[in-house]
Amino acid sequence: MIGKLKGTIDEIGEDHVVVDVHGVGYVAYCGTRTLSVLAGVGEAVILFIETVVREDMIRLYGFATASERDWFRLLQTVQGVGAKVALAVIATLSPGDLASAVALQDKAMIARAPGVGPKVAQRIVAELKDRAPAFSGAGAEESFGLKRDLGGGTASAPISDAVSALTNLGYARDQAATAVAAAVKEAGKGADSARLIRLGLKALSR
Incomplete structure (x- = not known):
């Protein structure tokens, strides 16, 4: 499995980036939060990767930080939350915001993510209450x-x-x-x- 990519940006699309690693171009699907911090074509980049393997495809999802990748994995353990919804949540809320929303049981904050309705938001805060990682930083x-x-x-x-x-x-x-x-x-x-x-x-x- 691919856990991290380190190379140069070959292409930036609406929902993905192509990272050139020693002549091989890897397509990594990213949320708007990650895409917004990329330097530009030709610039160096490091992406933390989650590899999703299904019967009909292998897809790489890229994140600017390991914490975002961890949340992406964790969110998909919730019933009804797949990669698309998890990516939307990550793109809308930072790891710190997510940790706070889960800790405070603030389903309205989670529901700000596109495609996340009240029922799914409620399941996320309820099911992750005792499993959500704390955000990094002093205190x-x-x-x-x-x-x-x-x-x-x-x-x-x-x-x-x-x-x-x-x-x-x-x-x-x-x-x-x-x-x-x-x-x-x-x-x-x-x-x-x-x-x-x-x-x-x-x-x-x-």
């Missing part, structure tokens, strides 16, 4: 864990109140949850909502 595990608690209704009252307060101030729920996660890391899980709100606002102002 990612803490943030994802807190968001998962919020989505499952198991977060403590001070944490829930702090997130609600920041949301009422006009911040997106995902932003509020990330800020409160940073506040909890700094102040500890025993901090009251007032302190979490203050530290959350401090984190949002950085």
Whole structure:
């Protein structure tokens, strides 16, 4: 199986790119997010590849990051989600946005992807709730864990109140949850909502 391609861009189409690797052109189907970051024909490129083998075809799907490829694989484990739908979701939401949407059980965010209806979006957030990878970055595990608690209704009252307060101030729920996660890391899980709100606002102002 092909896991990665490193070469030069030979052609960029509406839904694919041809990567020249030592004279061999590989066609990799990509979402708009990946296509938008490609440098241009003749430029060097590295794509993380998922090889899909079926009775009637072998198709390569290319991604700019390994995290996007991991999500592409994971999404297809959900009932009713094939490569086309998974690629549409990846093209619409970043790995961080996907992790947040699943953790917060935000099916509306998932449904923003073309071809993803409310029922499929609901299945995605429900079936991946305990299997979704946290997005990379400082404090990612803490943030994802807190968001998962919020989505499952198991977060403590001070944490829930702090997130609600920041949301009422006009911040997106995902932003509020990330800020409160940073506040909890700094102040500890025993901090009251007032302190979490203050530290959350401090984190949002950085």
